[in-house]
Amino acid sequence: MLGLSSCAFAADDMSPPPTRKHDVFLSFRGEDTRDNFISHLYAELGRKKIETFMDHKLARGQEISPALYKAIEESMIYVVILSKNYASSTWCLDELAKILECKDRYGRDVIPIFYEVDSSDVRNQRQSYAEAFVKHQRRFKDHQLDAWKAALTQVAGLSGWDSKVTRPENRLIEEIVKDISRKLNLNHSFLNDYQGMIGIEKHIEQIQSLLHLESEDFRVVGIWGMGGIGKTTIARAIYHKLATNFSSRSIILNVGQEVERAGVYHVKNKYISELLGEDSTSSGLSLKSTKALLVLDDVSHSNQVKDLIGTCSNFGEGTRIIVTSRDMQVLKNAEASEIYEVKEMSFKDSLQLFSLNAFKQNYPVEPYVDLSKKVLNYAKGVPLALEVLGSLLYSRRTEEAWESQLKKLEKLPNDNIFKMLKLSYEGLDEEEKDIFLDIACFYRGYSENVVALTLDSCGFSALIGMEVLKDRGLISVLEGRIVMHNLIQEMGHEIVRQQCIEDPGKRSRLWKHEEIYKVLKNNKGTDAIRCMFLNVCKIEKVQLHAETFKMMDNLRMIVFYNPYDFTKDSNVILPTCLESLPDDLKFLRWDGFPQKSFPLDFSPKNLVKLDMPHSHLTQLWQGDKVLPNLKILDLRGSQALIQIPDLAQCPNIEEVILSHCKKLGQVYSSSFLCKLKCLWLNGCISLRSLHIPSNILLTTSGLIVLHGCRDLEMFSVGNAKMGVQLHGHTVSRHRNIFTALKLREKRSRSPYEKFSNSFDLLDCLKLNTEPKHYMQLLKLEVLRKESPSLFPSLNELCWLDLSYCQFLLSLPTEIFKLKFLKRLYLRGCFNFEDFGEIKETVESLMLLVLDETAIKELPSSLHHLVGLEELSLRYCRKLEMIPSSIGSLGKLSKLDLIGCESLETFPSSIFKLKLTKLDLHCCLMLKTFPEILEPAETFVHINLTKTAIKELPSSMEYLVRLQTLCLNMCTNLVSLPNSIVNLNYLSELDCSGCHSLTEIPNNIGSFSSLRELSLQESSIVNLPESIAHLSSLKSLDLSDCKNLACMPPLPPSLNQLFGYDCPTLGRMMTNSKKDTFKFHFFNSQELDETACSNIGAESWLRITEDAYRPLFFCFPGSAVPGWFPYRCTGRPVTMKRDSQDWPSNNRLVGFALSVVLGRVDIDDTIPICSSFTYTLTYESDGRTHIVHNFNEINYYFHTKGRSRSVVQNHIFMWKYHLNLSSIGNRLLDAHNFTFGCSKLEYLSSSKSSVIVKEYGICPLYRKEKDENGGNSLRH
Template identity: 35%
Template sequence: MDSSEKNYHVFVSFRGTDVRNNFLRDLYAALKQEGIYTFVDSEELRKGEQISPALMRAIEESRVTIIIFSEDYASSPWCLDELAKIMECKAQKELIVLPVFYKVEPREVRRGRKGYGIAMTKHEKDPEKDQKSVETWKKVLFEAGSLSGWACNDGDEAEVIQSIVKELLIHLERTPLHVAEYPVGIDSRVEKIISLSQKKLDDDDTLMIGIWGSGGVGKTTIAKAIYNAIESQFQGAIFLERVRETSNKCGGLVELQKRLLSQILPPKHLAVYSVAEGASLIKERLCCKKVLLILDDVDHSCQLDTLAGGGNWFGKGSRIFVTTRDKRLVVSSHCLNCVYPVKTLEDDDALALFVWHAFQNSEKSGIRKDLINRAVHYASGLPLALEVLGSFLRGRNEPAWESELRKLSKSPDKDINQVLKISFDGLENDQKEIFLDIACFFKGQSIEYIKKVLDGCGFETTIGIEILFERSLIRKEHGTLQMHDLVQLMGQNIVYQECPHDPGKRSRLWLFEDVQDILCEDMATNAVRAIVLDLPAPKVRAVNPEEISICPDAFGNMKMLRMLIFIEVHISLQGPVYLPNNLRWLEWPNALFLECGFGSKKLVGLDIQKSHIRHLTQTQCKSLVSVPDLSSFPNLESLNLDGCKSLVEVQLECHKNLKFLSLQFCSNLSKFPHTLKATSLQALNLFGCSKLEKFSNIPEKMEHLEELDLGWTAIKELPASIENLVSVKIIILRKCKRLAMLPSSVYKLQNLEHLNLGGCSNFVKFPENLEDSSNFNGNLGFRNLYRLDLYDCNLSEVKFIENSFSFPKLERLDLSGNKLTHLLTSIYTYDLFIPKCKQLRKIHRLLPMCMCYEHMV
């Protein structure tokens, strides 16, 4: 069975009378807390002596099995049948088996000694037992008893459980990759490539196979399916995606080397500071490991040399698969042992894939067959084109199909770019703008960040992104937005075609040379809407090592500029730079001599972190960075001044539209507003403002603030008016070493979910809820608090947690490193952490669930 089809992470085999109410209960809770989906059989529901088909399927559908060998395990025929099935799956399906020897010795299990010997003798003498089954039981007991596992005796259960969870997380990190919603035509190709890898050389040899084909033909999809099919056969496996794109960034090859090492050698995270050092580490640490490495989208031999050493850096039996669209790499490379050319889909598969995307579960009766065939014909068997075109036509009526296909038929060059562009042409204007911004600037960025920036530019980004997703123009991956290279190139080409020979007349600029030209030579026009420039790639900087020089009037002709972002770009200024009035989003770290247009009322986002600003007030800012009166920017919503080490004062009491204010590591900031009235503020971050001793009074309710980070500040107390943060969900006070206690009004923060006081070494007492619990009406106390961190404080008693009414939803309580001598708690938590509490001698718990504790003397 493909690992992607496994229904359970873990199957646990056990004898209930021995472990159900102690070790198994605690192990199950620990696994659940880590999100590990575990199958635990209910013995009381069993009927008869034969193992049920449902239980057989559960074993087959699990990725890992834990066998808890306890004193009475072998007396149960049911357990022994489970064990036989488990060992069969280990041999045939490569099931991972991890034994726990609970108060028994491994040799008792292997050799049939003590209780195991007595149990097996009884089975042999039982006339109703099949003797072949008994012999099978003896054999699997010997095999399983010989496996490496854990010995668990009195007093070390918590340690064993933590070790099991840690080991499981390592195994389960190798989760199946998402291949495709409808992987038509994939299986047969995967089988051919795997067969090629097995026939070409002996199993003990290392083999590098190239998977070559045009863009959009499905190379990455095939490679992911190969990974899922065979990764369990290797000691380490990794799928390195977007090798070309990543390696072209500054430090990209080093980043890829780090990912390779950290995934194959978990949980070690080796420091890599250069490509040469990374290459040496890979060769040294992985030379004896049987590794599966997939390098996706390679376009240069140096990528093969620095990530795989030509294939000879890994242990015997290793397999390296390389996807590429560069035929020259395939022909000239001395590393590749063989090459598999990926062709377009056959007609039947192409039709099936198109129909799935165009109709999915709806009926096709409204669309003529000849129109469907024409659409498939235009896509030329390319999976990407079939997906995008099918998604675009989905839900449209027959006249709309005829109209769009007529456009394609009139194109003199019906390549994939034209097929993709028809989907773009069908977007509304705002959706086109969002798509082009993502294609030119934001591919791979977090969805949260993209929404924040583009919302600030006046777009309806949420619905726009959903439409682009439905049209298969973008995809969501781990909280980021990605798009196929060909879709991105199509978008960038649309911008390029606005004026091929003059970048100053294009709407968007993102290439180093283009930005340098128009800013140095004042070539820009009103056509320019957005400029986003990241640190140039190494090969670009080799040609242009000098800084970008910007003249004061460089932006004078860009009256429609809405977005300006410079990230890690070395810029020299000839004097104050005047920015246009239409600007809505500005990110310019280390900015000097900066003037925003005084008439601008549109600025929504301002990020000038690491600049030399000294005062941020409601009046003129006195600094090298001359930011006008912030009241001139009534629409300002996001302000980032992280790392402004010269900043000493902030006054923003009355800025009503500000939603996000970040002042991290402003190490000289000592003056913050005495009162805080920023009624729209949603997040305030003062982490690392080490000279800030006092936090603001909050005279009225703040309905929107959800996150407050005061970690690593010098504050000594919070005001009683903290209760006016009625919507706050997260308060971070970590490492506030002068903070001694909290006001009791903190209990009125009914929406608080996470409170972190870890490392507050002077914190001696948590306030008690002064309300009488007998009169508790559900309106006081931490109704939604699920996590409370009090590690490494100076608490000697914790009476506050005796009142379970104050903490009805608490799941995690960390009291590590405190001076507790006894602990009485009736709070139901999945995680109670109390290691390093060296003076703790007595613990009384009124509810049974207590995990991750350390054994006490």
């Protein structure tokens, strides 16, 4: 659920609808209906107390009046009486167009009345409607006629009333008034709730766009998220907002519980009876002919959706079904065309919601600000938690009580929150519950792959189970790591704790170090324990009993890990002999294991992963033990290890890690290891013999690491025919063996010549040290002389790195016959210029890197690389042409063309690719941007920085998902296409440094999503008036616009405005309503007195209206504003605290600070480079304290990529908040404040002549509560 309050909420990204003054607006043709039908309808609406607007003027002009437009905008419901002569009036047609615009923009209701006309005649403009348009054609242009016809077609398709069907007239009027009353009740109900739902507008706007209400198809939309995140509230809000757009509607809450309680047919009957007013047994035909809105809330199983709604053929055209669920799979199985994820609330909205419940106002009160932030950090944006905790803390009116409650929450979650979240857990099967509890207790924040392998080793189907948890919203994955909400993790912890509240030894999982310490120390383990996960650094040394693990028969996982110091002995001390370990153990990790071997009776038959880094083991065990399930053996850093068992006892082994086992002399297997993938032996300085019969080097992922094995004499990793020996530095010539073998030699021994004699192409050897030097030495001339015979022998090669082979001129086509080659690197081959033709289809190659080569063009046969996913041509400075065949590479998802200085154009077929980013940065000769022939839905970012582009095509609008467009330093760019405003997802447009750009499209205000607009250093003269309509714009940069003369009103969403060095700017207006506002107008010499006065007045309002809204102002001026009570010229200002200036019934919340900065000699022409820091000095506890701050004006004159000269005096203003200061509480008792600034001359290359000419400080107080129950500020 979302929070409710009595105060109105202004959305960040959605302009509020106009104030409602009228319930109903009547649109009619007077000569047809005024004296009969309309007069009767108007009278009946009056009797029902429904506020109705009717234009009583009989004579109308040619154009609709602004007052009438305003009346339309301020009405809730529009009743359009479509009579015989309605279309003959252009006034009526303009009225109708405006009505439909408000319907689409604000979700208003339109009720058409077909008064003695057929709806089909209106829809198709026949009969009198056709005659009307014949007359209009003589006076109006086609686009105006088309707009009116479209409006008539649209309104005729809406659900309304027909005077020929509902008779007599008094009954028709009665039914119309009933319909209006019902719609008004719905709207009023929604509006009352809507005003207080914090953050709801953004959700409604986004879900409404997913519903595509303009389409007549059947559509299901899902709303997904964790428990308590607000799905039900959002669904109810969208239902009430859109209900009147549908002829019938129904919302069913708690579907899962209702189905369990009363059965699916009861729920189905319920919604059908609400939709149709009849029983489901007779509903088939009626339901198909109904445009319905149906909301099914909290569906728990896929079969519930199937049983309740069946297929789309059961419903009428235009029907919309909204389904909410915690389970993503439910929504996928419901064939939802779109799924909307409800994410956590922002910090700002969270603070407001919590404050409304905890303080009954929009902001926290002192001294609870820091405590409130702790609550927000705990709740992490979950509305349910914020409401519950806010209400819980409301009655606790002391800081000590809050602290006590927060400490309690750290140990025990709130019961209401726990019960709500546990519903998601209870819907899991037993294995999924185990996986969830393991992740909640042990693996939050771990790599997804590592967790999957670990859970697999415990016998789970990890990938399937983790997908289920993702679908239920219990986990997510970010950058490869598992993310779990704090509250969900706490829910998992509480489930385990409740298994036995008093005795941790009887719980299934132990992860708290203090509990594990007690269990181990007192030998309290039981067969209930299945997993133990301990950071040994967090406990004191504990002596285990010989039979510590004897009672833990079901233990499947032991992890005793040390994340810090591997050389330190473990805090878990074993007796002379550990007598037993559980036979069911599947995963054992014990960092620094203190014994020399495992217990004699340990049966590791179930062990899947044995992880014992930095152990004291000399051997694993005496004799042979079969480990049929072992997949990973990790003994890295076990410096006492002398031997390991015959690996033939581990037939399923996949990875062996023995790095830096310095005493290990031999590794062998007496039988073939068919599953071995990785063998790490680096740093095994005593290793002499390695014999591993396997196919490790015949697999694409096979890897052996041997660097540092300086005494290795016998090396055999294949069968008898494929053995390879390495003695000293001589390697016999056996191709087909190496695919990813890595060797590292000491530079001092200079083995290059021997390697060169031993390998033709290093036998696919990828050296690990300074490949540039190795490759230069080898020169790879073999590629020119012996290529026909060489490449067929490298048929297992999967990775070929020829980077920095300066003698390489071309690539033999035989290389593309290597069936397993996935990656080919030619980076830095400065003389490589001929790629050659590709004569056959290549499926395996995924990555091709040609960076910094001399290649001039790619072959047209490039389309044969059908498996290519990444192509990098970065800094190919001679590249002139890209073939159009590149558009055939269906898998290509990354293309890097940065720095291709000779490239003049590129083919339009590029837009057929699945690229998300097209980066042409520093393609200095690129002059034309090709036409885009069809919608390209994957492109998100396009960077054309420092290109020679002159214009963009109008087909840019086909980049339908584009979010950022960077045109920085496109000095030849003259204009932007008008169609650019059709990029509905574009949020960032950078035109900085476009010196030839003098204007932007007049319709730029149509951008609905633009958040950042930079026109820095362009030649813009005027901004279009429509810029005020950029409802999402947050940042506008006009710095260095030397020709900018004036600015129109700016959008209210703006929170950053940059205008450094705009010398010709004379007029400007700001209209921002944002909480955070930064206003930078520096060196605007022509800014007129009225503009500066308005800026000063606005700064006063913003500084005094709210304690917690950060702001910054810089604008031309020579004096600190007069409303600062403490001002001083030429030296720091001191404010003395006395009984008059510091009333005891007020609280200090911070200061408004101001300085005037200017030059000593205004005629000085020396460039100025100054940096400042400011300080607050105060006296408290008999001592003088200094608070330094570098944030506000430090480096202010070194911004936007340059050092700036000061050409006039400037006023700077900002706030200093006590709640942001670590010394806030001491300041409350302080006195004699001094505010001063100092220059940081050491940061300047020359002496600066900028000085602080005047200081000002204004204390800001807040009353405990004003007369309305909220905060107030005064100075």
